[in-house]
Each structure stands twice: as structure tokens, then as C-alpha cells.
Amino acid sequence: MLVSEYTLNPKEQKTMDSLVSTEWLSQHLDDSDLVILDCTVYQESDENGGFYNVSGRSKYEEGHIPTAGFADLKGELSDQSASIEFAVPSPEQFCDAMGKLGVGDNSRVVLYDAMYSAWAARVWWMLRWVGFDNAALLDGGLQAWVHEGRPLDSGFVENTEQLLSVRPRPELIASAEEVLSSIEDSNVQLIDTLPEEMYRGEQTIYARPGHIPSAINLPGLNMLTDDGHLKTSDELEQEMPAGDRDTRNMTYCGGGILASLNAFAMTRQGFTDVAVYTASLQEWSADPDKPMVVGEAP
Numbered sequence: 001m002l003v004s005e006y007t008l009n010p011k012e013q014k015t016m017d018s019l020v021s022t023e024w025l026s027q028h029l030d031d032s033d034l035v036i037l038d039c040t041v042y043q044e045s046d047e048n049g050g051f052y053n054v055s056g057r058s059k060y061e062e063g064h065i066p067t068a069g070f071a072d073l074k075g076e077l078s079d080q081s082a083s084i085e086f087a088v089p090s091p092e093q094f095c096d097a098m099g100k101l102g103v104g105d106n107s108r109v110v111l112y113d114a115m116y117s118a119w120a121a122r123v124w125w126m127l128r129w130v131g132f133d134n135a136a137l138l139d140g141g142l143q144a145w146v147h148e149g150r151p152l153d154s155g156f157v158e159n160t161e162q163l164l165s166v167r168p169r170p171e172l173i174a175s176a177e178e179v180l181s182s183i184e185d186s187n188v189q190l191i192d193t194l195p196e197e198m199y200r201g202e203q204t205i206y207a208r209p210g211h212i213p214s215a216i217n218l219p220g221l222n223m224l225t226d227d228g229h230l231k232t233s234d235e236l237e238q239e240m241p242a243g244d245r246d247t248r249n250m251t252y253c254g255g256g257i258l259a260s261l262n263a264f265a266m267t268r269q270g271f272t273d274v275a276v277y278t279a280s281l282q283e284w285s286a287d288p289d290k291p292m293v294v295g296e297a298p
Contacts, residue, residue: 016108018124018268019230020136022145025110029066035102035159036068039120040113040142041257050205053085056114063152065112065138065145069101069159071123076100084282086122086255088173091130095164098127102159105132112138112145116228118220122260125276128267131167137264140229147227174250174275176283180290183214188248189241190215193258194281201294206254207285210294216241217297220258223265236265245270252277252284 014033028034040056055074064070071077076097079087089097103109109127111120120137127135138145146152182188192199192215199217201209211217222239225231231239241249249271251259256278263274277284284290 014108015134016136018136018264019139020110021139022148022150025065025138025145026150031108033106033108034067034110035107036065036110036112037071037101037103037123038064038068038113038142039071039073039111039123040115041073041119042115059114061154061156063154064157065142066151066153067157068112068153069157071098071101071111073119073122077123077126084255084279086257086278088126088129088256088278091166091168094126095130095166098130098132099162099164102162103127103132103164104162105165107134107162107164109135110138111135112141114142116221116224116261117141117230118257118261121264122257125172125260125263129169129172130164131169132164137230140227143228171273172275174252174277176277176279176287176290178275179212179250179252179277179284182248182250183212183291188250189243191241191249191251191259191262192217193220193251193253193262195219195221200296204285206281208292210292211297212252212284213291213293215252215297218262220253220261223261230265230268233269236269240266240269240271246272248273248275250275250277252280254281256280 038060042054042056043051044054045051055072057070060070073086079089111123113119117137124135182190190212192211197203199211251262253259256276259276263276266274
């Protein structure tokens with residue numbers, strides 16, 4: 001049973017940066033408090049020129065970083081009863097799922113994926129949402145690990161179940177209602193993290209093209225170098241939205257994945273009030289009463 005409050009023993013709690021290198025991880029693989037999770041979701045093309053998302057579980061079993069478990073965003077980390085993909089479960093359900101993956105109150109967690117680190121960033125953001133801060137992304141993800149010739153294991157890793165307590169921060173996930181009210185609110189900055197052509201409405205895979213009114217466009221992949229590493233702090237600063245670091249910022253994309261990568265980068269750059277509209281255009285564009293516009297931002 002999950003509890004809403006707990007007290008950490010500071011002697012038991014080790015902290016780490018929110019971004020770790022492959023070298024750091026290789027040196028800490030055997031740390032007893034370290035939980036490594038592969039968060040990969042793959043995108044497969046369909047016959048209509050679009051794509052669909054597939055759990056990375058089977059490819060994980062073919063090869064993964066030693067000791068890594070698998071965190072399934074197509075499975076237990078999403079609300080399977082929802083009408084949209086990657087719907088956020090309740091905080092209690094999420095903590096229960098993470099606990100079964102071996103994540104407890106005194107754990108350190110390293111998250112990675114094989115696709116741009118955005119899937120790992122989504123799990124990182126959800127951990128923050130339930131009040132857990134001792135998690136990091138692996139810089140460069142699985143691609144960097146493999147490129148450097150580091151070892152892989154096969155099969156499935158099952159960690160000892162732990163207790164992850166629920167200390168929710170509801171302000172980290174925005175609802176459609178909050179997004180709607182923000183359109184006319186000069187104190188809130190909406191950020192569309194999709195590619196420019198989708199933002200402008202020239203391409204779409206959602207019910208309607210374009211973007212939410214008042215949103216600026218900061219594509220999520222702009223947070224990364226060409227080889228998939230997070231850009232340096234100075235480089236990221238060139239990508240950040242203007243304004244005070246304490247301004248309310250809400251990111252969105254199609255399903256809250258790239259939006260989580262932006263939120264991760266913004267948090268590292270010192271933004272203190274960031275939320276992810278996790279339902280994003282999956283939900284928004286399907287509702288004809290929700291406004292959308294095409295073209296460049298005014």
C-alpha cells in the first residue's frame with residue numbers, strides 16, 4: 001500500500017545530477033541503490049504514410065544496458081482505459097508501477113531510450129510529478145552506449161519491488177482547461193514542441209493541423225545535438241523562451257513526449273514553473289470546440 005508522506009534518512013539518500021554520462025553509468029552499474037530503466041518506444045510506419053507507436057520491450061530483451069529493467073510507456077506506465085495514447089495514470093498507479101520496477105524512496109534512477117531521449121524524459125517528468133527528484137537521463141541514450149562499444153545484456157531484468165511514496169505535484173501536468181485559459185493570459189507562455197512544419201499546419205498526423213493560439217514554437221529536437229546528446233547549457237540557452245525564469249510555461253506536442261524533453265531542458269536551465277500538457281494535440285485537436293490556428297506565430 002502506498003503512503004502519501006515519508007521521511008528519508010539523509011545518510012541513505014545519495015543524489016546525482018539530472019543528466020549522467022555513459023562513463024558515469026559504467027562506473028556505477030553495481031551500485032545497490034541505482035535503478036536503470038529502458039523507456040524505449042519505437043515508431044513504425046503504416047501503409048498510409050503515417051506511423052504508430054510500439055513498445056520497445058521485445059528489442060529491450062534482445063539487448064539492453066546491464067542491470068536495466070524496462071519501463072513500458074505503452075503498458076503499465078499509462079492509463080490503458082483512456083481514449084488517448086500515453087494517458088497519465090493516477091499518481092498512485094504510477095508509483096505502484098515504478099515500485100514494481102524496483103524504484104523506491106531511496107533509489108537513484110537512470111532513464112534512457114533508443115529514440116532521442118524524449119521517452120526517457122517523459123518518465124523523468126512523471127517521476128517529478130509524483131514527488132521523486134533523484135532521477136537522471138543518460139546523455140546520448142542507448143545510441144551513445146552502443147556507439148562506445150559498451151556491453152549489453154539480453155533477457156529481462158526483474159528488480160526487487162520497492163515502495164515509492166506518493167507526494168504529487170499536480171501543477172507539473174497541465175489540463176486542457178488550463179491550456180484554454182492560458183491563451184488569453186499574458187502571464188503564461190504556451191510552447192509547441194513539434195517540428196516547424198507541423199506547428200505551421202503544413203503537415204499533421206492529428207485531427208486538425210496547426211497549433212494552439214498564442215503558442216510559440218520551440219521544437220523538442222532542437223534541445224539535442226545531431227548525435228543525440230543534450231546540448232551544452234550555453235547552447236540550450238539559445239533555445240530557451242524569453243522572459244523571467246519564474247514565468248509559468250506549458251509545453252505540448254502530440255502526446256506529451258517531445259514536450260517532456262523541452263520541460264527537462266528548461267528545468268535544467270533554471271525555469272521554475274514548467275508544466276507539460278501531456279494529453280497534447282491528441283486530445284486538443286480532436287475537440288472541435290478547442291481553437292487551433294495555422295501559419296507562423298504573430
